[in-house]
Amino acid sequence: ELHDEIGQSLTVAKLNVQAVQNQAIGTAAQPRLAETIAILETTLGQVRNLALQLRPSILDDLGLLPALRWHSDMQAKRAGFTAWFDADPLEGRLAPEIEIACFRIVQEAITNVIRHAHAKNVWVEMRNGPLELSFSIRDDGTGFDVQAARQKAVSGASLGLLGMEERATLAAGWLAVKSAPGQGTTVQFGLPHRARQ
DSSP, rough: IIIIIIHHHHHHHHHHHHHHHHHHSTTTTHHHHHHHHHHHHHHHHHHHHHHHOOOOOOHHHHHHHHHHHHHHHHHHHTOOOEEEOOOESSSSOHHHHHHHHHHHHHEEEEHHHIIIIIIIIEEEEEESSSEEEEEEEESSSSSOOHHHHHHHTTTTTTOHHHHHHHHHHHTTTTTEEEEEEEESSEEEEEEEEEEEO
């Protein structure tokens, strides 16, 4: 909610103030508008940091894989798609930053399916490799133009794609999105295999 609601509202507010600033060049309001933009940027950064640091209690209660399976099933019931979940077993718990990054990226990918894809099926898979965990979240929905969505995200209109990439990067991992109109979407990411210390 911090990311999707407050973060996006702050981004829109910042863009609106920048538009007013462009119209007010040379006026006495210019310094105050610049200060407001700086405050909005700082607040937006704080909201993003809070969203990254928050840890859902379900991870502590159930562990990563049960939490992901539960989340997939709950969202499937709410949105009316069929969830397919397949994961290699994990031995022990992962480092907290890896667990939260995995959970949040899968959560965001499923949220995007619900908002945009109109999919009937969503497949969540996790492979437990020697060096990294690799995930795939695939749907049979409408698909989209990845490059156009990326440009839209960079302009501040949508933060979901950039948020997933940012989470993967902050956890020393990678993320790739494959999609095309009418062909569904696949989000793949990998994070290093770090155990809890």
